[in-house]
Amino acid sequence: MSVRNIISYCRLLRFLVTALIATACFSPGVAVGQINTGQAVKTGRLEGRVVHSDLSPFKGVNILIEGTRFGDVSDEKGRFVISDIRPGTYKLRVSAVGYQSHYTTFTIISAETTTIAVTLYETTIQSEEIIVTASRKEERLLTVAQSVSVVDAQELENRNSIQLDDVLRYVPGVHIQENQVNIRGSSGFAFNTGSRVLMLLDGMPFLTPDTDGVPFDILPFSQIERIEVLKGAGSAMYGSGSLGGTIQVITSGFPDTPQTHIRLHAMAYEPVRYSEWSDKWDAGEDVRFRTGVSFAHARRVSPKFGYWVDLAFRTDQGYLNYNTERVFVGFGKIGWTPSPSVRIDVLLGLLDRKKDSFLFWNGQDDVLNPGSLSIGGSAGPAPDAPPSGTNDVVNNQIILFPSLTHVISESFFYSVKGRVYGLGIRPINNETGDVESFEDGTVGVRAGAETQFNYLPSSMRSFTAGFSYDALVAESEFFESSTGSRSGKQPEFASFIQMEESSIQNIRITGGLRFDAYRVDNARTESQVSPRVSVSWSARDFLVLRASFGHGFRVPSIAERYTNNRDFFPIVRNVDLRPETSRSFETGIRLSRVLDGGHQVYTDLAFFHTAYADLIEPRLIPSLQAFQFVNLTSATISGLESTISWDFPGNAASFSVGYTFIDSEDDETGLPLPFRSQHLVVASASIAVLRSISVGMDARFASEPEEVDSDFALFVPDADQINTTKIVDFRLTYSRRAATVRLHIKNAFDYYYVERAAYFGMPRHFEIQVDLRF
Amino acid sequence: MIYSITNFRLFSHFGLRRRVRWTFTVPLFLTAVLYLQGCDGGLAPPELKPFGSISGIITYSGSWPPADSLDDLRFIAMRFIPADTADFLQLNKMEISSSLDLFVDTDSFLIENVIPGGFFYSGVAQKFSIDLLAWRPVGLVEENGGIFEVEPASRTVVSIHVDFDHLPPFPPESQ
Missing domain, CATH: 1.10.287 (Helix Hairpins)
Structure with a gap:
């Protein structure tokens, strides 16, 4: 990208900013609602009452005028009052946990009181949750223009999720291949290097500094409020990495009453039923265990200060040879509100993990043992030689995310967020077992800051703009820059703006533009401009038609660009790698309705089409006699996704099923992209059998990929053997007062499958989980 | 329902x-x-056929290369004809002996547990540096055009002569 182009983009950005501000200033809606014209404007008042379905008063209901910070909480008679509202038309949200949120439009007339009455109905569905990812601000799931799946805290607990992949396996359109997240076929398999899915933790980019991989372990699982999975390109909002989708993890706030949560869990892996496999590993016929404990405490100490801590420890013997793990994760968050208009949050996280990583098997006839590239004969690894299909390391990570939000007025506030994500990997000497120094491993840091301004001229219109800078540096014995340095650097700058307009009856239009520039190899600057536009039309209160277009890109990770090593495996650096890009279009229809008797049905049908360009894949380059990450090809992925869920009143039962059809094609070869399943199905059901006992079932299906990566299969035996995935889990839950006990049978039918190329999936395993809350 | x-x-x-x-x-x-x-039970171990084996006698002539260029020396039998040294990464289509003795007049080798099938390009290969792909052939199986078959539960015997003064061309001229 030349300097001239950067200047052109800057001019374009300046023009758009000017145009958007001009639109805001000269819009009639703004003049009526907010702008101080110098003339005295008499405000109005909103009064109301909230009742249950049996007409009894409803206390403690949250009432908020959307697009403003005006709100109230209903008193013991269900009454609420909001004063000093400027004349205009507004949308009101009335919500309470466990109840269907109510939305209504009302008009404030100067010096008059407007009165409304609201009835809230009990519900169990999550479809009305407020989410934030779609446009960096809160909005209803029903009206989001893109496809979004939400996993709430209850679902995390039900499945005893201790790693992110446990959570995502049952999200429609998501396919986990060991440690690689694949949303609607966006990713193949590359050992979690260069994720095409961006992960955010409380709005902060959260990918490992060295490989841009998704960190599966370092999350406060007892303090997660919800996880949102946004499908399709989203770089206009969050920049690099959001090529195929975005995962937003949102941590909990601080409860008014102190809460302590202790969890104990133990899992037993059943030995495989084939002696041909188990005989080749000394522990092949043993029951192997995973055990863990976590402690979390959250409280609001005063109206101004709250905190929570989340500590978790687990050990895992693993069901594969050379696959043991010991993990400690600690998180803490504090929230301080020194004045009504200022809020400060600080999130701190630590991870210490010792892990034998099983990289690839020794063939279909020896799936439990890692293979070896040692040239010592065809009958497997040479005697006494450590298998090269495993990697033993100690991994330390630290994150520090401070943020400040300052409300200047009812229509304007800004936030300043800092982020530091450090990573250190130390190899373990195979012969002595000693942990070697960081110099023999990898060290990386991603540190930066972001400022975001939010301007809400009316409840029908909003503007968001900001800029960010991140320093990204990683050093490894495997990296080599053009100057011969072992460190790779890739600082990034970004600016963004978006606007949302919903003044047209039942239509919501969102547009955004983001400019990203990054420095490569201390030699050149490259940039990306990412536009986004979306429209949703609420044809009925319960029915929304939607369409969206977005641009995505992913800057190559430091590992992809600078890895240069032939000690073990010949890989040559490629500093000239270009970013991968995507353009995704989606249209869909979403329905969420409460039926007679309180049953809630939610369904979403989406058609999507994404065009990818300059996809980066590792390839064997004959002229280099080595592998290299290269911009290989362009591709298109089209398909449809359907989600249906049905929730019964009073948590009596719930049922959901999601189906995704993926049609991928490499534009150059005409063949399907490798490692993509054409059909993905997830289904869940739970039933309250008695007051304190419920049973549940989860199932997932992924069809056999039409293509696999043939280069990988050249040297890893049977790496092209990938079968259909058909997994069913059962769970039984017993709850009494503060205690909940869950029994899980996962992969209940002991179906054997390949998790990803040359990696055997988990056989049947049994788990008991005890949760204590007080 | x-x-x-x-x-x-x-x-x-x-x-x-x-x-x-x-x-x-x-x-x-x-x-x-x-x-x-x-459900069909999913992945299962493949049906194993009886293995065969390959043994051979190697004779050397000519001047041995310097010791610092003899990082390794092995007999390698390939189930394909290589077009480039990059093809040496096709480890799944090769049978490789343990390291051979250096600076000797004659040597022998035995590779067991060989999956039966045809081999089309085989011989003694020298690894001349630490690079994974730094291999070159120094002597080839020449009987029957270099093609031989390994039968189940039987041993195939080959002979190779290495003349360090006249190394075979690589890639093979026929390609």
């Missing part, structure tokens, strides 16, 4: 909550059973 769902609302209106739960349970487990019937 259809009967249960269509009558669900009716049960709910009459407050027969528990009955409704079990009404829903039946189709759930029916679904599970149907799913179970569709």
Whole structure:
């Protein structure tokens, strides 16, 4: 990208900013609602009452005028009052946990009181949750223009999720291949290097500094409020990495009453039923265990200060040879509100993990043992030689995310967020077992800051703009820059703006533009401009038609660009790698309705089409006699996704099923992209059998990929053997007062499958989980 | 199943909550059973055929290369004809002996547990640096055009002569 182009983009950005501000200033809606014209404007008042379905008063209901910070909480008679509202038309949200949120439009007339009455109905569905990812601000799931799946805290607990992949396996359109997240076929398999899915933790980019991989372990699982999975390109909002989708993890706030949560869990892996496999590993016929404990405490100490801590420890013997793990994760968050208009949050996280990583098997006839590239004969690894299909390391990570939000007025506030994500990997000497120094491993840091301004001229219109800078540096014995340095650097700058307009009856239009520039190899600057536009039309209160277009890109990770090593495996650096890009279009229809008797049905049908360009894949380059990450090809992925869920009143039962059809094609070869399943199905059901006992079932299906990566299969035996995935889990839950006990049978039918190329999936395993809350 | 769902609302209106739960349970487990019937057990160990083996006698002539260029020396049998040194990464299509002795006049080798099949390009290869692909052939199996077959439960014997003064061309000229 030349300097001239950067200047052109800057001019374009300046023009758009000017145009958007001009639109805001000269819009009639703004003049009526907010702008101080110098003339005295008499405000109005909103009064109301909230009742249950049996007409009894409803206390403690949250009432908020959307697009403003005006709100109230209903008193013991269900009454609420909001004063000093400027004349205009507004949308009101009335919500309470466990109840269907109510939305209504009302008009404030100067010096008059407007009165409304609201009835809230009990519900169990999550479809009305407020989410934030779609446009960096809160909005209803029903009206989001893109496809979004939400996993709430209850679902995390039900499945005893201790790693992110446990959570995502049952999200429609998501396919986990060991440690690689694949949303609607966006990713193949590359050992979690260069994720095409961006992960955010409380709005902060959260990918490992060295490989841009998704960190599966370092999350406060007892303090997660919800996880949102946004499908399709989203770089206009969050920049690099959001090529195929975005995962937003949102941590909990601080409860008014102190809460302590202790969890104990133990899992037993059943030995495989084939002696041909188990005989080749000394522990092949043993029951192997995973055990863990976590402690979390959250409280609001005063109206101004709250905190929570989340500590978790687990050990895992693993069901594969050379696959043991010991993990400690600690998180803490504090929230301080020194004045009504200022809020400060600080999130701190630590991870210490010792892990034998099983990289690839020794063939279909020896799936439990890692293979070896040692040239010592065809009958497997040479005697006494450590298998090269495993990697033993100690991994330390630290994150520090401070943020400040300052409300200047009812229509304007800004936030300043800092982020530091450090990573250190130390190899373990195979012969002595000693942990070697960081110099023999990898060290990386991603540190930066972001400022975001939010301007809400009316409840029908909003503007968001900001800029960010991140320093990204990683050093490894495997990296080599053009100057011969072992460190790779890739600082990034970004600016963004978006606007949302919903003044047209039942239509919501969102547009955004983001400019990203990054420095490569201390030699050149490259940039990306990412536009986004979306429209949703609420044809009925319960029915929304939607369409969206977005641009995505992913800057190559430091590992992809600078890895240069032939000690073990010949890989040559490629500093000239270009970013991968995507353009995704989606249209869909979403329905969420409460039926007679309180049953809630939610369904979403989406058609999507994404065009990818300059996809980066590792390839064997004959002229280099080595592998290299290269911009290989362009591709298109089209398909449809359907989600249906049905929730019964009073948590009596719930049922959901999601189906995704993926049609991928490499534009150059005409063949399907490798490692993509054409059909993905997830289904869940739970039933309250008695007051304190419920049973549940989860199932997932992924069809056999039409293509696999043939280069990988050249040297890893049977790496092209990938079968259909058909997994069913059962769970039984017993709850009494503060205690909940869950029994899980996962992969209940002991179906054997390949998790990803040359990696055997988990056989049947049994788990008991005890949760204590007080 | 259809009967249960269509009558669900009716049960709910009459407050027969528990009955409704079990009404829903039946189709759930029916679904599970149907799913179970569709399961085939998944991945299984491949059916193994009896292995064969390859043994051979190697004779050397000419001037041995310097010791610092003899990082390794092995007999390698390939199930394909290589077009480039990059093809040496096709480890799954090769049988490789343990390291051979250096600076000797004659040597022998034995490779066991060889999956039966045809081999089309085989011989002694020298690894001349630490690079994984820094291999070159120094002597080839020449009988029957270099092609031989390994039969199940039997041993195939080959002979190779290495003349360090006249190394075979690589890639093979016929390619």
